[in-house]
Amino acid sequence: MKRELICVACPLGCTVTVEYNDEEILSVTGNTCKRGEAYAKTEITNPTRSLTSSVKVNGGVLPVVPVKSSKPVPKSMLFDCMKVINSVTVDAPVKIGQVIIENILDTGADIIATNND
Amino acid sequence: MLNYDLVVVGGGPAGMAAALKAKECGVDSIIVLERAEALGGILEQCIHTGFGLHYFGEELSGPEYAAKFIEQVEKTDITVKTDTMVLDIDGNNLVTAVNKADGLLKIQAKAIVLAMGCRERPRGALEISGTRASGIMTAGTAQKYVNLDGYMPGKKVVILGSGDIGLIMARRMTLEGAEVKVVCELMPYSGGLTRNIVQCLDDFGIPLKLSTTVVETHGKDRLEGVTIAQVDEKLQPIESTKEYIECDTLMLSVGLIPENELTKNVGIGIDRITNGAVVDEMRQTDHKGIFACGNVLHVHDLVDYVTLEAQIAGKGAADYILGKCDNEPCYVNTTTGNGVRYLVPQKVNINNKEAVKLYFRVGRIYKNAKVILECDGKIISSKKKVKLAPGEMEDVVIPADVLAGMTPESSIVVRVEE
Ligand SMILES: Cc1cc2nc3c(=O)[nH]c(=O)nc-3n(C[C@H](O)[C@H](O)[C@H](O)COP(=O)(O)OP(=O)(O)OC[C@H]3O[C@@H](n4cnc5c(N)ncnc54)[C@H](O)[C@@H]3O)c2cc1C
Ligand code: SF4
Numbered sequence: 001m002k003r004e005l006i007c008v009a010c011p012l013g014c015t016v017t018v019e020y021n022d023e024e025i026l027s028v029t030g031n032t033c034k035r036g037e038a039y040a041k042t043e044i045t046n047p048t049r050s051l052t053s054s055v056k057v058n059g060g061v062l063p064v065v066p067v068k069s070s071k072p073v074p075k076s077m078l079f080d081c082m083k084v085i086n087s088v089t090v091d092a093p094v095k096i097g098q099v100i101i102e103n104i105l106d107t108g109a110d111i112i113a114t115n116n117d
Numbered sequence: 118m119l120n121y122d123l124v125v126v127g128g129g130p131a132g133m134a135a136a137l138k139a140k141e142c143g144v145d146s147i148i149v150l151e152r153a154e155a156l157g158g159i160l161e162q163c164i165h166t167g168f169g170l171h172y173f174g175e176e177l178s179g180p181e182y183a184a185k186f187i188e189q190v191e192k193t194d195i196t197v198k199t200d201t202m203v204l205d206i207d208g209n210n211l212v213t214a215v216n217k218a219d220g221l222l223k224i225q226a227k228a229i230v231l232a233m234g235c236r237e238r239p240r241g242a243l244e245i246s247g248t249r250a251s252g253i254m255t256a257g258t259a260q261k262y263v264n265l266d267g268y269m270p271g272k273k274v275v276i277l278g279s280g281d282i283g284l285i286m287a288r289r290m291t292l293e294g295a296e297v298k299v300v301c302e303l304m305p306y307s308g309g310l311t312r313n314i315v316q317c318l319d320d321f322g323i324p325l326k327l328s329t330t331v332v333e334t335h336g337k338d339r340l341e342g343v344t345i346a347q348v349d350e351k352l353q354p355i356e357s358t359k360e361y362i363e364c365d366t367l368m369l370s371v372g373l374i375p376e377n378e379l380t381k382n383v384g385i386g387i388d389r390i391t392n393g394a395v396v397d398e399m400r401q402t403d404h405k406g407i408f409a410c411g412n413v414l415h416v417h418d419l420v421d422y423v424t425l426e427a428q429i430a431g432k433g434a435a436d437y438i439l440g441k442c443d444n445e446p447c448y449v450n451t452t453t454g455n456g457v458r459y460l461v462p463q464k465v466n467i468n469n470k471e472a473v474k475l476y477f478r479v480g481r482i483y484k485n486a487k488v489i490l491e492c493d494g495k496i497i498s499s500k501k502k503v504k505l506a507p508g509e510m511e512d513v514v515i516p517a518d519v520l521a522g523m524t525p526e527s528s529i530v531v532r533v534e535e
Binding site: 006009012030054056066078115 | 161164165166167170171176177178180181184263264265266267289292293294310311312315316320503504509
């Protein structure tokens with residue numbers, strides 16, 4: 001089988017062609033860098049996405065602080081992760097890089113703050 | 118009156134990188150003036166990741182990318198004044214600014230870097246009939262509401278324009294539980310990055326309707342719905358395709374305009390297509406000692422390129438201040454050939470000893486095309502491209518030896534061949 005994908009691992013957005021059968025990936029072509037190959041492989045086997053959102057803050061300068069997943073989470077779990085993220089409130093001060101939710105829904109990804117508040 | 122070697126207007130990624138580069142090149146006194154409460158520019162509200170892969174080799178969110186530069190600025194003796202709005206620059210590089218603490222500030226600069234960024238095209242620029250109901254806003258305003266104020270502006274959303282901000286907001290609103298019904302794009306192609314169409318629309322099954330626009334808005338106090346219609350080749354709505362869509366929010370993502378009021382007031386020449394200043398390869402405008410970089414010069418989609426361009430301008434400003442500038446430049450204009458909408462820089466000093474990279478955008482989508490650089494009628498390079506799109510900036514390099522062989526009568530043309 002052959003599938004054409006757009007690599008979303010970086011903003012260049014290369015068109016990557018993957019050839020595969022039921023057992024394995026046979027070839028990946030069209031990618032500019034190694035990340036493209038890795039992206040294409042997971043996209044065929046278990047698509048993942050990095051998740052960014054914001055979390056409510058008590059007593060900060062701004063009412064919310066932006067967060068991201070420390071690594072991509074399964075695409076099918078994005079909305080479940082959002083539910084968890086929206087149920088959390090943290091107290092100020094929040095530091096950039098601070099872990100807000102550890103190992104969210106057992107995905108192995110932490111939810112970490114991406115700004116100070 | 119204050120005196121500074123370099124005044125940087127705007128403390129976004131462009132302003133910070135220009136200031137840092139000038140410092141590194143040995144400029145003594147530098148001041149950055151920023152209108153907002155903090156440094157960082159538009160990046161503070163861009164909480165999605167995708168920044169910095171090329172420059173830092175890691176995928177950062179906007180605030181994280183900005184933080185790396187803010188940290189570096191704080192480590193230097195560069196003066197930063199936030200909450201400070203620049204009102205005017207005169208022909209002698211005298212900068213007038215205002216803030217609450219100092220009142221009116223007059224700063225005499227040897228050189229100035231313009232890094233004011235851009236703003237979104239507002240509704241007034243569009244021809245949509247209907248009431249002035251609330252719930253109609255630019256995508257960037259919505260982004261600020263959600264990401265900085267923690268407030269959801271609506272539940273059922275239609276987005277007009279497929280620029281990156283609109284696409285990013287389609288995903289953000291969907292993840293927060295809103296229903297994004299459709300993204301309409303007037304042109305037959307999207308103005309956004311392909312990756313954003315994939316991961317912001319396709320991932321969530323949000324339809325993108327090309328050659329479609331919003332012709333009317335409905336609702337008295339709050340928006341209740343919009344009428345959309347397909348357009349013909351002349352971009353005129355086709356009556357028979359009109360369709361009503363219920364929604365409480367209409368987001369506009371119909372383009373960015375460089376913020377060039379200050380630039381125009383100094384009398385600096387503006388490029389009709391980029392809406393930014395006309396510059397040479399050091400990003401110097403036609404007013405000696407005034408440089409421009411970042412979104413104020415031309416709209417960038419990748420902040421990494423903004424940083425690189427700002428470093429060129431910062432180096433240029435440093436050379437100018439330290440008297441290392443070429444006082445008798447010999448310029449050759451860069452010319453847009455077939456398919457190329459604009460080129461930055463618009464002119465190149467052929468006395469320059471180094472290779473010069475030209476940035477450009479194409480006018481439509483091309484598949485399997487070639488980007489050709491032609492100097493004095495000779496093809497210097499011909500690069501194959503699987504795809505060229507208006508939403509994605511391209512570049513081509515003029516090698517140093519080619520520049521060295523040029524005369525004032527020479528020509529530099531970039532064109533696309535299918
Ligand atoms: C919504 C959005 C999403 C984006 N997404 C991505 C992405 O996913 N990946 C990526 O790599 N890039 C992305 N970009 C592009 C990148 O963020 C911008 O190209 C970059 O921020 C531009 O930097 P700048 O410094 O030129 O402008 P800005 O960041 O806009 O900074 C300009 C600064 O100048 C200040 N200013 C303006 N006028 C004055 C004045 N008169 N006096 C004092 N200060 C003034 C403003 O307050 C502002 O802080 C995105 C841009 C936007 C708008
Ligand atoms: S293949 Fe590499 S360069 Fe191309 S989009 Fe993917 S990460 Fe970016």
